[in-house]
Amino acid sequence: MTKHPVSIADTLKQAWQDLLADHPHMRIRDAAATLGVSEAELLATDCGNRVTRLREHWPALLSAVGKLGPVMALTRNAFAVHESTGLYEDIRPCGDAILIAGHHIAFCLLVGIWHSGFAVTEESHRGPRHSLQFFDTGGEAVHKIYLTEHADAGLYRRLVDIFRADDQSPNPVLPAHGPNSPLGDLKQCAKLPESWRRLLLADTSEAAVTGRIGMPALRALMQQLAELMLPIQVLVGNPGAMQLHDGPIQNLKITGPWFNILDQRFNLHLNEMAVAGADIVQLRYRQHALTGLLVRGQNQQSILTIAGQFDEAAGESALWRDLLLALPVIGRV
Missing domain, CATH: 3.40.1570.10 (HemS/ChuS/ChuX like domains)
Known part of the structure; x- marks a missing residue:
């Protein structure tokens, strides 16, 4: 396990702010790559401010998302981004994965490799934008959930309070090894x-x-x-x-x-x-x-x-x- 001291977290946060000053529209994924860190490490530097670290209770948290109303879900890899807007309705486990189906959405979330999650507030041209963001053991984003204008913002705030982690320091902690996808185990799941x-x-x-x-x-x-x-x-x-x-x-x-x-x-x-x-x-x-x-x-x-x-x-x-x-x-x- 590696843990950055607070001084390094502060230095990284300042470097991010300096980068945004020169490139105000740069996305956090690109900023992390430019600074040579993972997206999760960069995001964690704002814990206690616009970012809240969440407890690793992924099934319960995802079930609670189903009560928020319509959300925009985003899953991406290096070369493609998939965005769907709808309701998290039918949520059921399948081995180490969670299958979600709903109006206009369908996911298979391999939460066995999820390592960290954050509630994030960002400023946009339409005002504050709230999201839940999840990362694997390498600090790469695996799934993000954004509130729409029709979602229940009050319930979202209560959900964040319920799943708030005790540790809200800006120090990211990542395992030394990268992610191993449990895709092979998923195919063996009888409930798939x-x-x-x-x-x-x-x-x-x-x-x-x-x-x-x-x-x-x-x-x-x-x-x-x-x-x-x-x-x-x-x-x-x-x-x-x-x-x-x-x-x-x-x-x-x-x-x-x-x-x-x-x-x-x-x-x-x-x-x-x-x-x-x-x-x-x-x-x-x-x-x-x-x-x-x-x-x-x-x-x-x-x-x-x-x-x-x-x-x-x-x-x-x-x-x-x-x-x-x-x-x-x-x-x-």
Whole structure:
């Protein structure tokens, strides 16, 4: 275990403030990378001010979130950001994970590797913005929950008081080892719903890669899907969380290197510069054939998964499969 003395925490906080003075719109993730620390370490320097460290009672805390009303949930990795707005309604454990379903949202939260959580108040052009933010053992953000204007701010404040940790010092404490995702254990969970089991199969040895498409073809496919209003599933994950959109997409926009879906309750931001290609994968699930896309980075890491909607009796959408198989491939396996 490593623990920074208060003087180092103060120095780090001052360095962050100096950085913001020169770059007022810099996000904390980028500031942490610039300063050579984790996001959790940087955030902890403001404990006792706009940041409150929370007790590590994740199941109880997430259950309480369900009473707040509509919130915006954010899960990201290095190259994709997934944002959904809705209600945390159906919350149930599955091994070391917590499965959450609700109106317009679905998550699989691998809380076994969560290490720290904070309640955060930030200033925005609309006034104070309140959130709950969770980090893994390496200090990387795994899941964030933001209050919307329709959420219960008073209940949020009471929730923070209830789950407030005794230690509110600015000293971040991180284990010496990094995160190990319990994804393998999750797949063995008997309570894992079939919908999640199917999605997780796409990124395993059971899936056959039949070709790869480039970013232009992926962009064109997403435009087709938006025009057809064809429901799809879009999954973004990291070692501690997976967040799923299940439904159609509509509003697409390119902003610099970012490909964006900007719908009312679902936003996706994909860094096109990081995309090496998207693998077309096929596999059998029970008596049905499944077809999906695995968007991969330059080091072949998984960035996001896209699949068609699935019906237990009829299988996956035939239109989705036809659109996918008609794509121009840049390589075949």
